[in-house]
Amino acid sequence: MPEGDVLRRTADRLDLALTGQVVVRCDLRWPTAATVDLVGTSVLGTRSYGKHLLTRFDDGRTLHTHLRMDGYWRVHPTGSPQAAARSPQVRAVLATERWTAVGHHLGMLDVVRTRDEHTVIGHLGPDLLGETVDADEALRRWAARGSTPVAEVLLDQQVVAGIGTIFAAESLFAERIWPWAAADSVPDPSRLLAVARRQLQQSVTSGRPPGRVHGRLRQPCVRCGTPIAVGQARTPPMERPIFFCPHCQQPAAA
Template sequence: MPEGDVLRRTAGMLDRTLAGRALVRAELRWPTLATADLTGATVLGTRPYGKHLLTRLDDGRTLHTHLRMDGTWRSAPTGSPRAAARSPQVRAVLANDTWTAFGRLLGMMDLVPTRQEHTLVGHLGPDLLDDVVDVEEILRRWSAAGPTPVAEVLLDQRVAAGLGTIYTAESLFAERIWPWTPADQVTDPARLLLVARRQMQRSVLADERPEKVHARLRRPCVRCGTPIAVGQARRPPQERPIFYCPRCQRRPSP
C-alpha cells in the first residue's frame, strides 16, 4: 500500500495540474457518487493526510480518495489520448482546460462538505509529514499501546498517520530494534519516529527510499551480511510482512 511519501508526491502532482483552475470535466465513477456534479468548481488544492487525499473545492466540498493497495493518480494534457481515460480501471476524472487528472483503481471515494473532513480522517493520529508534528500527541497514543509490538504500533494509523510496511521496517532497522519489541520497552520512541519522518522526507524530495531491509528476504544485510528474514505483524486478515536482520535487530533478552 502506498505510504505517506507517495501520497505527498501525488498531492503535489494534483496541485500542479488542478489547483487554481475550474473543472470543465468531472466524472466520479463510483456507485454512491455517480450523479455528483463538480463541473464549474475551482480546485483549491489537495491536502494529503497519512494515506488519504483531500481535494478541496471552492464550493465548500471535498473529494476524499484513498489509494488502498493498487490505486494511483496520473495526469495528461487535456485533449490527449490518455486524457480520455476510457479504461474501466479509472474511477475518477478531474479536468480543466489544460490538464486532466485521473484516478485508477482507487480504493475509497467520498464527497463531503469540507467542514466535515474530520468524519473521514479525525480518528487518525498526527501526520508524520506535516510541517509541524504534534509529537506529544503521538507519544500519548503510543503509551496507550502498552506492550503491543512496536511494528504494530508504527503501522497503526490511529497513533501516527502515514507509515506502512516499508518505513516501519526501515526505521526499525536503522535503530536496530527487533520489530516485536513491546512498544513500552522502546527506549526513545520519539527518536524512532523522527528517523521514519526523515526517511519519508528524503523520498518526497528526491524519490529516494532507504531500501536497506524491506523486500530483501534472504539477501545479505548491508551492515553485517546476515540473510534478511521476514516476520508477521498483526493477525489475519490484516497481517503485514515485516523484514528485519536477525543479527542487527536481535530479540531483546528477557
C-alpha cells in the same frame, strides 16, 4: 499499499496541475458520489494526510480519496487519448482546460463539506509528513497501545499516519529494534518516530525509500552481512511482511 511519501508526491502532482483552475469535466465513478458534479468549481488545492488525499474546491466541498493497495492518480493533457479515461479501472476524472487527473483503482472516495473533513480523517493520528507533528499526541496514542509489538504500532494509522510496511521496517532497522518488541519497552519512541519522519521526507524528495532492509530477503545486511529475514506483523487477514536483520535487530535479553 502506497505510503505517505507516495501520497505526498501524488498530492504535489495534482496540486501543480489543478490548483487555481476551473473544473470542466467531473466523472466520479463511485456509487455514493456518481451524481456529484464539480464542474464550474475552482480547485483550491490537494494535500495528503497520511495515506489519504484531500482535493478542495472553492464551493466548500472536498474530494477525499484513498489508494488502498493498487490505486494511483495520473495527470494527462486534456484532449489526449489517456485523458479520455475509458478504462473500467478508472474511478474518478477531474479535468481543467489544460490537464486531466485520472484516478485508477481507487479504494475509497467521498465528497464531503470541507469543514467536515474530520469525518473521513479525524480518527487518524498525527500526519508524519505534516508541516508540524503533534509529538505529544503521537506519544499519547503510542502509550495507549501498551505491549503491542512495535511494528504493529508503527503500522497503526490511528497512532501516526503515513507509515506502511516499508518505513516500519526501515525505521526499526535504522534504530536496531526487534520488530516484535513490546511498544512500551522501546526506550525512546519519539526518536523512532522522528527517524521514520525523516525517512519519509527524504523519500518525498528523492523518490526512493531507504532500501536498506525492506524487500531484501536473504540478501546480506548492509551493516553486518547477515541474511535479511522476514516476519509477520498483525494477524490474518491484516497481516503484513516486516523485513529485518536477525543479528542487528535481536530481541532484548530477558
